Amino acid sequence: MKKSIRKRLAVTFMGLIALSVLLTGVVSYAFLPRYYLSKKAETLEHSWDLIDIDKDVSIDSGIRLLQFCINNNLNMIGTDSNLKTIWSYATDQEKQKMQVDLFGYVVVDDYRNVADVIKKTDKYQVQRFHDANVNLDYLELWGKMGNGGYYLVRTPLQSIRDASNLSNQFYFFIGFLILIAGGAAIWYLTKRIVKPIQELTGISQRMADLDFDAKYASGGEDEIGELGNNFNKMSKTLERTITELKTAxxxxxxxxxxxxxxxxxxxxxxxxxxxxxxxxxxxxxxxxxxxxxxxxxxxxxxxxxxxxxxxxxxxxxxxxxxxxxxxxxxxxxxxxxxxxxxxxxxxxxxxxxxxxxxxxxxxxxxxxxxxxxxxxxxxxxxxxxxxxxxxxxxxxxxxxxxxxxxxxxxxxxxxxxxxxxxxxxxxxxxxxxxxxxxxxxxxxxxxxxxxxxxxxxxxxxxxxxxxxxxxxxxxxxxxxxxxxxxx
Incomplete structure (x- = not known):
């Protein structure tokens, strides 16, 4: 049964594209949530850097911090040394929860043990916290500022998961479109590549039937074009040789x-x-x-x-x-x-x-x-x-x-x-x-x-x-x- 080189090339390249899309999707599915989590942790740490920790938070730094929290979907509170809230960005209900959690982190040792610490320094620590009351997971940062006050900033992990899942879905959708478009492009390109090879196949068959009028006409300066020119030379040589053999x-x-x-x-x-x-x-x-x-x-x-x-x-x-x-x-x-x-x-x-x-x-x-x-x-x-x-x-x-x-x-x-x-x-x-x-x-x-x-x-x-x-x-x-x- 004759096997088409065009189909083999197309299937091979489409298989490579599909494999690449699949492997990238698997890697994305496995590591994208961790990557998001890492980047979100860096965002929380950056919010800490916006605080003037050597004195009370200035108006300018407060505005910058507030804008930063709005842009990055962060909830935060800041307190004095007595854990009294002096500034915040959160709903009233969320604010109350954060006040309770911050008090527990500062005062109650067992409360701190509930959280899963991701990173800890001498000034703050980044951790994952599960709130059983609302059944939500948070990524948060809390620490003691240079003025003696405390700072807590958090973001729901569900938003990270949602963003990761949405990104993966979008990637697989784009990957499917790439597979379709790539398949069409490969089918067209393989036709362009295989066409002169098919012409050479036809010429070789005609030469096998001693039809020496068959000539390669597609031209080209690549290897296939050179092969076609060699076919034309071989046709002339064979015709001359067969003529001599018939005469002999x-x-x-x-x-x-x-x-x-x-x-x-x-x-x-x-x-x-x-x-x-x-x-x-x-x-x-x-x-x-x-x-x-x-x-x-x-x-x-x-x-x-x-x-x-x-x-x-x-x-x-x-x-x-x-x-x-x-x-x-x-x-x-x-x-x-x-x-x-x-x-x-x-x-x-x-x-x-x-x-x-x-x-x-x-x-x-x-x-x-x-x-x-x-x-x-x-x-x-x-x-x-x-x-x-x-x-x-x-x-x-x-x-x-x-x-x-x-x-x-x-x-x-x-x-x-x-x-x-x-x-x-x-x-x-x-x-x-x-x-x-x-x-x-x-x-x-x-x-x-x-x-x-x-x-x-x-x-x-x-x-x-x-x-x-x-x-x-x-x-x-x-x-x-x-x-x-x-x-």
Whole structure:
């Protein structure tokens, strides 16, 4: 099952955020009340520092102390040496309670033992006190001032707990929002990060399928961009290497086949050449002797004799060229250069160069590919195959005089078919048309100068490329076809 790196990154980062929020919440829940308590104790101690302890509290210090208590939610009383209240900031009920508690702290030793002392100095002590009458806990400071009077300041611990709980609730709420917002941001950022990696994954898959047109296009100057550029370089190197390997493989296969066939090919070649050249040589010899013996003295007869000699010489010249080409192919002297090219462009080029012959034959050509047809092969030799098919179709064109050319791709193979309207090939001749010098209709072949070598050249070329070829009869004509590897 495929695992998404984007999901893994997102889950990992969101997990880290959630863990951070959770750990911070646990720490806050465990230590925030203590922190508040410590800070509140410092506040109480600061209120003591605002008192002029060497003499009666001055007006200015009293105002500062009063304002400080109001701002920090503190209740306080100050007394003379006889514990008589001389100034305070508290409700009447709270004031009475504080007077009683201060009297107990000063006079009754057991009363002091009830409180939980947090900090004690030679002047004051900070303590936690539980008032059982109202079931409340207080944090308070009391001590004896320099003028002999006493001072008590306190604040309810419940307010500290409430503030701590409220802070924790607010933190968890903010943490939840951070988790949601962070998750959305991480999902977006991981998409930006993973996108070029996904592109590289697709490119690597296409390269594995030998599609070397795949290129990394996202760019970038980071490590991923550098990796993409390396992919592009690797694609070019692999394409060049595979091209060389295909060429070497074809050459090796040709060498193996050549060694087993060379002797028989020589014998067959000499026999066929002797047979094919016998007739034109006899004609040339006969008409030349007639000219020499002045069989006919008129100019028209001499021109006819000369035209026959020239025509037979041209046919022999074309036949010799084709035989040499075929000989080179069958002996493996022609090196196969494997490369990728557009077969549709090749076909259009051959049709364009043959337009004069097409017009002379009054042929109607049908060729309409959907787009480029990229194949592997020796472009020069494939052009020779298609040219022979086209020439053969033009020479045997009848009826509607239509030639239809198609390129059909199936899996990794492109099948090219050249169909021409006309007479079908007799079934008994279908397997022999690929044999050198074989002619189905010798009279008609002689008429347009055919030597019976063209389809043999097709066979030799397709064998050298290790591809398939053939012919199919239809009611209204014949279709010749061959295959090539595609991307």
């Amino acid at each position: 493989n074809v050459e090796l296969q040709s060498d193996i086949d050549k060694k087993t066939e060379i002797d028989e090919m020589r014998k067959e070649f000499l026999s066929n050449v002797t047979h094919e050249l016998k007739t034109p040589i006899a004609l040339i010899q006969g008409y030349a002797e007639g000219l020499k013996d002045c069989v006919n003295d008129d100019d028209e007869s001499r021109d006819f004799y000369c035209d026959v000699i020239i025509d037979e010489s041209q046919k022999m010249n074309q036949m010799v060229k084709k035989m040499l080409t075929l000989n080179q192919l069958e002996f493996g002297n022609e090196q196969v250069e494997m490369e990728r090219f557009d077969l549709a462009d090749l076909i259009r080029g051959v049709l364009h160069s043959s337009h004069i012959l097409i017009e002379q034959k009054e042929a109607h050509i049908i060729f309409d590919p959907d787009g480029p047809v990229i194949v592997w092969g020796d472009e020069f030799k494939v052009e020779e195959v298609f040219t022979n098919y086209l020439t053969n179709a033009l020479n045997h064109l009848n009826d509607e005089k239509t030639i239809e050319i198609t390129c059909e791709k199936t899996d990794d193979v492109v099948k090219t078919t050249v169909f021409n309207t006309g007479d079908p090939i007799p079934d008994e001749d279908m397997d022999n048309i690929w044999i050198k010098f074989y002619k189905v209709d010798k009279a008609r072949t002689r008429e347009y100068g055919g030597s019976g070598i063209g389809l043999s050249i097709v066979r030799a070329i397709m064998d050298s490329l290790h591809q398939k070829y053939g012919a199919i009869n239809y009611e209204n004509g014949v279709a010749f076809w061959f295959t090539l590897e595609s991307d």
